[in-house]
Amino acid sequence: MLADLLNDGLDADLEEAWENERTATPVRAFAVRLHETGCSLRETTTILAELGVKRSHGAVWNWVHRLADSGYDPPEAQPKRVAVDETAVKIDGEWSWLYAAIDTETKLILDVALFGRHGTDPAAAFLHRLDEKYDLSDTVFLVDQYGYRTALARLGLSGRVNYTERNLIEKWFHTLKMRIDRFHNSWVGSRSSAREWLEQFMHYYNRQRPHQALDGRTPIEEIQN
Numbered sequence: 001m002l003a004d005l006l007n008d009g010l011d012a013d014l015e016e017a018w019e020n021e022r023t024a025t026p027v028r029a030f031a032v033r034l035h036e037t038g039c040s041l042r043e044t045t046t047i048l049a050e051l052g053v054k055r056s057h058g059a060v061w062n063w064v065h066r067l068a069d070s071g072y073d074p075p076e077a078q079p080k081r082v083a084v085d086e087t088a089v090k091i092d093g094e095w096s097w098l099y100a101a102i103d104t105e106t107k108l109i110l111d112v113a114l115f116g117r118h119g120t121d122p123a124a125a126f127l128h129r130l131d132e133k134y135d136l137s138d139t140v141f142l143v144d145q146y147g148y149r150t151a152l153a154r155l156g157l158s159g160r161v162n163y164t165e166r167n168l169i170e171k172w173f174h175t176l177k178m179r180i181d182r183f184h185n186s187w188v189g190s191r192s193s194a195r196e197w198l199e200q201f202m203h204y205y206n207r208q209r210p211h212q213a214l215d216g217r218t219p220i221e222e223i224q225n
Contacts, residue, residue, distance in 0.1 A: 027053055028063045033208065035064050035200065064200065078135045079103040079110065083142045083162075083169040084127070086118050089180070091187045091194050098198070099126040102172055104142070104165050107211050108219035109172065109202045110134060114195055120147035124154050131155060142166045176201065 027048070034044045041057040048055055084101040097118040101110040111130055115122040127148075130136065141152055141159035144166065152159040179201065180187065187194050210216045217225065 023053070023055060023059070023063075031055070031060050032064050033204070035060060079108070079139050080105060081140050081142060081165065082110065082130075082136075083166045084123075084130075084148065085144070085166065085169045085173070086115075086123070086126075087173045087177075088118075089114075089177075089187065089194075091191055092189060096191065096194075097122065098173075098176075099123070100169060100172065101126075101130055101141075102169050103219070104168055106219050106222040107168070107214060108223060109205055112198045112202055114191060114198070118147075120150045120154075123147045124151035127151055127155055127157060131157065172205075175205075 031044050031048055034047060035041065039047070041060050044060050045055060045057055048060075081104045082101050083104055084099070086097045086099045088095050089098050090096075091114075097115050098112060099115065099122065100112045102108065103110060111126070111133060113126050113129060115125070124147075127141070136157060139158065141148065141157060142162035142165050143149060143152070143159050144163070145161060149159060149161075176198075206219045208218060210218060211222075214222050
């Protein structure tokens with residue numbers, strides 16, 4: 001059973017990203033998955049030690065960043081309908097605003113970003129990030145009545161008010177906050193560490209987490225299907 005667990009999610013491409021490592025690739029993949037889903041470095045190394053694999057925090061950190069640097073994100077996508085919104089999150093006792101965008105068809109999280117405030121200017125900055133990463137020529141953004149409509153007009157992007165399909169981004173925020181509450185309660189650490197964790201969670205959500213609405217496929221598999 002342990003062998004099956006360690007091999008779960010193993011990708012042949014990981015071998016290239018992790019050349020010359022003394023730890024077996026399934027173990028490294030398992031450790032990275034633990035960290036991506038919210039375990040701290042200490043929690044990850046403790047779980048590995050319980051399984052008989054003793055490695056340092058630094059080793060796990062290197063595995064996570066070597067994989068992150070291997071070019072997996074962002075995937076190529078031409079989203080047609082994108083729900084975008086922001087939610088308040090507390091980082092080291094201070095409130096920040098997390099912006100996120102999701103392709104309503106493939107359930108792919110296109111991007112996440114943290115800002116110190118919310119409103120038209122942060123919304124425009126976030127939409128500009130998306131415009132630099134993806135082909136948005138045929139994209140319709142699903143927004144609420146607030147600063148997004150002005151931000152979209154500022155950037156020449158198309159959007160409409162929609163309170164039904166936009167529920168998808170609200171559900172993702174709920175999933176994210178459940179994960180944060182499970183492992184952190186309130187995030188204690190720097191904004192940069194929060195950004196890194198959010199990017200890792202987005203990677204996990206897009207590439208490893210089966211989605212019920214996609215018949216058990218991941219968003220990446222849906223795009224490639």
